Amino acid sequence: MSKKEEDFIENLNLSRDISSEFAIAEKIIRTSAKGRKYIDITIVDRTGQMDGRMFPHPIEVDSVHDSIKLGSVCRIMGRISEFPSDSGKFNMVINVLTELDDDEYQLEDFVMASENNTDDLVGEIRRTIKDMKDPHLKNLLKSFFCDKNFTELFYKSPAAIVHHHNYVGGLLDHTVEVLKISRTACEIFPDLNQDLLFCGVLLHDVGKIKTYTYGNGPISISEEGELLDHIYISCEMVKEKMEKLDTPKELSNQIMHMILSHHGPVSLGWGSSIDPKTPEAKTLHYSDDMDAKIKETFQR
Known part of the structure; x- marks a missing residue:
């Protein structure tokens, strides 16, 4: 009925x-x-x-x-x-x-879906990866976004259960929106490491493909998501790829720091395990937070 x-x-x-x-x-x-x-x-x-x-x-x-x-x-x-x-x-x-x-x-x-054109959003991600100059970051991103099993989940996953982007395709929408905000930040602050920032943006929420369940019913949290949360899951997924690719330790630490701190200062209680300390980590946090808060306002 x-x-x-x-x-x-x-x-x-x-x-x-x-x-x-x-x-x-x-x-x-x-x-x-x-x-x-x-x-x-x-x-x-x-x-x-x-x-x-x-x-x-x-x-x-x-x-x-x-x-x-x-x-x-x-x-x-x-x-x-x-x-x-x-x-x-x-x-x-x-x-x-x-x-x-x-x-x-x-x-x-009971299942909402994105109204955006998936091909356009995917094109934005692919162009970003293609334009990267750092070979290590480019290879890391390609290890995710050239993996059909990963992209099938990433392009359909929600970004949340409630609040913002809580619909099928929400994770893709959110990621590209944060990417666009970060791109503008790079125009204002040209000293930002653009490749590093964009890599962190594209990977900061990858764990959400394992955090939520959907398709056979309304969006809900998975057992893995309930016990571990998406930040930890994202870090584990990215760490595994970087170890296989032998990503330089300094670069690996920068990426992990961005993921671990993207929910802002620990004192906020939003899930970060460390305060964002680098310019790129701070830019990711504020871009992510801006997109989430503005999207939530429009969704209400």
Whole structure:
């Protein structure tokens, strides 16, 4: 059964009761200003995402939270309301949430896909690699982007479950957008090592091909992604290639540093294991952060 057009998230902009199907992207137990525990749930469909709140009996909050399966599609009964008042932002208070079987919904209602031309984006990457002067960096990138098994995953993978580029093809979109931002930075700051920066940009999120699952259901995190996170996975993938290619140690350290620090200062708590210290690492971080934040604004 397909969702009704008026029940897609992009159309939920009036206060009303609702009973429809949504996929579960995130869940977390929070405490209100009045001290009441509740479950904060991010729901998604192919048109976008929405914040939902569920208020079970206090003694049932933990068990209800644990019973909600990330990546599942559920029939949700609740009420759409504007919160805070006059903010123009609509949320859902969830009263009943029931997981559905695969034959009870249409998968295409819950999987978003990029609207960009894949060939154009791939062309941008290929031209960047072709124009590189550093043979070690060029060979490293070719070891990834000339590998059909890798590119089939990279060109289709999402970049996230929620927030930004959380759709099929999102990783490719995000990578090329960060590349374009970094290219502009090189025009402003010509002393940046362009080959090093672009190599870091193209490889910083490669681990996301193993971090998320999709295709047989809504986007969800894989076991590997849950336990290791994409930054570690990316580093391991790149390190393995560099060891096989005998990449010079100094260059290897520069690339690994960019990947490990691309989520910014450790104090931010966004996943970096070290602060970005080189000009190229800082440029990658700010380019990545700018693209993610602006894209999230447009997706909401």
